[in-house]
Amino acid sequence: MTTPVAERLTSLVAALRAHGIRVGTGETVDAAQAMAALGFEDRELLREGLAATLLHGTAQRPVFDPVFDLYFPRGVGAPEPGTADRDDLRDRLAAALAADDEALLARLAAEAVDGFGGYGSSPGSDGWSSYQTLDRVRPQTLLARVRADVRAQNGSSGFADRLLDDEIRRRIEAFRGLVATEARRRVAERRDRDQIARRAVAPTADRVDFLFAGKDRLAELRRTVQPLARKLATRLAARRRRAARGSIDLRRTLRGSLSTGGVPMRPVLRRRRPARPELVLLCDVSGSVSGFSDFTMLLVQALHDQFSKVRVFAFVNRIDEVTGLLEHGAADAAGLGARIQAEATLTGWHGSSDYGVALGEFAERHGDAVGPRTTVFVLGDARTNMSDPNLAAVRHITERARRVYWLNPEQRSQWGTGDSAAPEYAELVEMHECRNVRQLGALVGRLLPI
Amino acid sequence: MFTSVDDVSARLAETGYLASPAVATTVFLADRLGKPLLVEGPAGVGKTELAKAVAEIAGAELVRLQCYEGVDESRALYEWNHAKQLLRISAGRDETWDETRTDIFSEEFLLTRPLLTAIRGDEPKVLLIDETDKADVEVEGLLLEVLSDFQVTVPELGTITATRRPFVVLTSNASRELSEALRRRCLFLHIGFPEEELERRIVRLKVPGLDAALAESVVRVVGALRAMDLRKVPSVAETIDWARTLLALGADALDETVVRDTLGVLLKHQDDVLKAAAKLDLDAL
Numbered sequence: 234m235t236t237p238v239a240e241r242l243t244s245l246v247a248a249l250r251a252h253g254i255r256v257g258t259g260e261t262v263d264a265a266q267a268m269a270a271l272g273f274e275d276r277e278l279l280r281e282g283l284a285a286t287l288l289h290g291t292a293q294r295p296v297f298d299p300v301f302d303l304y305f306p307r308g309v310g311a312p313e314p315g316t317a318d319r320d321d322l323r324d325r326l327a328a329a330l331a332a333d334d335e336a337l338l339a340r341l342a343a344e345a346v347d348g349f350g351g352y353g354s355s356p357g358s359d360g361w362s363s364y365q366t367l368d369r370v371r372p373q374t375l376l377a378r379v380r381a382d383v384r385a386q387n388g389s390s391g392f393a394d395r396l397l398d399d400e401i402r403r404r405i406e407a408f409r410g411l412v413a414t415e416a417r418r419r420v421a422e423r424r425d426r427d428q429i430a431r432r433a434v435a436p437t438a439d440r441v442d443f444l445f446a447g448k449d450r451l452a453e454l455r456r457t458v459q460p461l462a463r464k465l466a467t468r469l470a471a472r473r474r475r476a477a478r479g480s481i482d483l484r485r486t487l488r489g490s491l492s493t494g495g496v497p498m499r500p501v502l503r504r505r506r507p508a509r510p511e512l513v514l515l516c517d518v519s520g521s522v523s524g525f526s527d528f529t530m531l532l533v534q535a536l537h538d539q540f541s542k543v544r545v546f547a548f549v550n551r552i553d554e555v556t557g558l559l560e561h562g563a564a565d566a567a568g569l570g571a572r573i574q575a576e577a578t579l580t581g582w583h584g585s586s587d588y589g590v591a592l593g594e595f596a597e598r599h600g601d602a603v604g605p606r607t608t609v610f611v612l613g614d615a616r617t618n619m620s621d622p623n624l625a626a627v628r629h630i631t632e633r634a635r636r637v638y639w640l641n642p643e644q645r646s647q648w649g650t651g652d653s654a655a656p657e658y659a660e661l662v663e664m665h666e667c668r669n670v671r672q673l674g675a676l677v678g679r680l681l682p683i
Numbered sequence: 684m685f686t687s688v689d690d691v692s693a694r695l696a697e698t699g700y701l702a703s704p705a706v707a708t709t710v711f712l713a714d715r716l717g718k719p720l721l722v723e724g725p726a727g728v729g730k731t732e733l734a735k736a737v738a739e740i741a742g743a744e745l746v747r748l749q750c751y752e753g754v755d756e757s758r759a760l761y762e763w764n765h766a767k768q769l770l771r772i773s774a775g776r777d778e779t780w781d782e783t784r785t786d787i788f789s790e791e792f793l794l795t796r797p798l799l800t801a802i803r804g805d806e807p808k809v810l811l812i813d814e815t816d817k818a819d820v821e822v823e824g825l826l827l828e829v830l831s832d833f834q835v836t837v838p839e840l841g842t843i844t845a846t847r848r849p850f851v852v853l854t855s856n857a858s859r860e861l862s863e864a865l866r867r868r869c870l871f872l873h874i875g876f877p878e879e880e881l882e883r884r885i886v887r888l889k890v891p892g893l894d895a896a897l898a899e900s901v902v903r904v905v906g907a908l909r910a911m912d913l914r915k916v917p918s919v920a921e922t923i924d925w926a927r928t929l930l931a932l933g934a935d936a937l938d939e940t941v942v943r944d945t946l947g948v949l950l951k952h953q954d955d956v957l958k959a960a961a962k963l964d965l966d967a968l
Contacts (some may be wrong), residue, residue, distance in 0.1 A: 255863075267712050270711070270715045271712070277704055282709075282712055285712055285872055286712065290871070291723060392904070392937035392939065400906070400907075463858065
């Protein structure tokens with residue numbers, strides 16, 4: 234293998250590692266062998282070959298693909314000059330969408346970025362923007378035209394015809410992806426490719442910040458719940474098995490050794506009472522942190538059968554039990570937040586969160602939910618809108634519960650800034666930073682009682 | 684075994700398995716690099732079929748280890764035929780104990796199970812370890828030795844190393860997270876739902892009597908269902924079932940009534956059926 238190719242492979246691997254994908258040297262060697270076996274004629278084969286040797290799971294693919302596009306680009310430099318005429322480009326795009334011609338769509342994406350995505354003129358501050366390209370070409374407005382085109386070509390094909398709109402929308406979405414890839418490729422040619430690969434490629438779903446995740450990322454996050462819950466459930470079950478073996482009961486061992494003259498022939502293990510722990514969740518579901526608490530509730534719901542009793546309380550400035558809502562709404566993850574807002578009494582006179590009042594109300598009205606076997610999780614950013622944090626209520630809860638943990642979706646450095654009462658609460662309960670799925674998974678696995 | 688990726692696709696197609704480029708590439712590499720292939724993906728997309736097709740091409744014997752909770756060493760590797768050993772001991776009268784003892788732990792009394800079977804012998808073999816995720820974690824440890832060095836250690840006999848490496852396919856539905864160590868030993872392949880065009884070809888191949896236009900509509904509807912947020916989206920197996928159902932009903936085009944009456948073939952949860960019916964604008968059920 235020639236040096237530049239080997240070098241390109243190793244930088245690709247380095248970029249993957251920077252995104253948290255663990256690739257060992259053995260895999261890199263395999264990948265090199267795969268490249269030698271496959272040759273370079275077909276780029277898609279090469280992509281599949283590298284994916285098969287370097288990756289270990291499906292979740293890594295969304296990161297791998299854009300990184301691959303950067304290191305093994307479709308072409309170099311600008312495409313053959315097309316027309317710089319916007320209407321002409323839109324005409325051809327509509328035709329390509331109607332025909333669902335992927336190769337042509339890729340070429341048009343390159344042309345669109347070249348023609349309409351360039352910004353700046355001085356070296357260093359110029360580049361290509363997919364946002365600007367899409368803003369000017371506006372592929373989403375082509376829907377009606379493409380629909381008419383397809384109908385004109387094929388005639389109305391009966392029932393399946395009513396699916397057409399959704400299909401075209403998916404094609405347009407794919408085109409937007411192509412434009413983003415092309416813009417990244419062009420920028421990477423001008424600047425440092427390694428840097429673009431680290432910065433411009435979106436992280437895997439489990440590393441997205443809860444607080445900054447957009448709508449589509451949230452949907453993606455929700456899909457990670459099931460696998461994560463399964464992983465945690467296996468881990469909890471294993472831990473419970475190990476713990477069940479127990480430790481040596483010294484008193485009973487010695488008692489048993491009397492018959493052998495004080496020589497402890499048979500160690501007696503301490504028997505464990507089979508008690509499944511109870512869990513209470515207090516979730517701030519106000520707008521600012523709703524993504525986070527939604528997600529955590531889903532996770533706990535998925536872990537439901539690991540605990541004898543799970544009770545979930547939601548609050549904004551008043552608190553209400555939502556356990557029932559979670560149980561019968563298993564299938565509908567997206568509507569959960571909305572349903573909680575609609576069906577539970579969470580707000581009093583105003584709509585902003587008030588931890589002091591909510592926690593006080595919990596201690597007063599639902600105090601019996603917490604007992605010596607309960608582990609309590611409080612989920613929220615501890616931003617009280619300048620009202621009294623009501624530390625007495627928290628102290629009351631910690632005194633009754635077995636353990637209390639607070640998961641805060643804000644960066645640790647933000648705690649205590651503005652109206653955050655995080656440091657005050659952190660003195661009373663163990664507070665952990667929990668910004669993304671990865672952290673949440675690690676924390677939940679560590680903190681959940683056996 | 685194969686000369687190129689195209690060769691893989693062509694020969695898989697001969698056995699009736701239509702492979703996407705990703706599948707063909709990975710099979711080619713698994714053969715070339717001599718590494719096990721870990722196949723993940725939803726149920727019913729042809730993970731197990733792939734192993735069978737490869738076995739058919741290679742003219743190899745398919746050795747299958749079906750994993751389940753509680754599968755153990757004696758089910759996966761080997762065990763001693765105790766009954767036969769006892770017979771041997773009680774039949775031998777005039778020999779010394781030492782002779783008997785060495786004798787009863789010889790090949791004759793060894794019952795080989797799939798993993799050992801796949802390693803022994805010179806004829807080509809395809810080892811299919813099905814639903815690896817269903818097995819306990821301990822079994823994975825067992826697999827590690829087999830998959831990295833293609834050898835099995837039997838304490839009484841020593842280490843048995845493969846003279847001819849089997850082609851290994853592991854399948855998983857990801858119901859449990861497989862260990863990193865196991866993943867590292869394998870090439871990874873995710874078989875998702877096929878592209879529209881490929882699925883159309885699969886339907887035509889598996890349900891030959893179906894009209895081309897109807898096959899296209901079938902695939903489009905299934906594609907639309909997959910884009911919905913359902914508890915269990917239909918897989919390729921369900922697409923084929925549906926196509927067969929339509930053929931049996933003698934439907935020559937899709938319309939609301941036919942789709943409504945047969946939606947149960949595609950969807951396995953009542954709330955999915957309701958959701959899909961609403962999205963597809965079918966009349967109230």
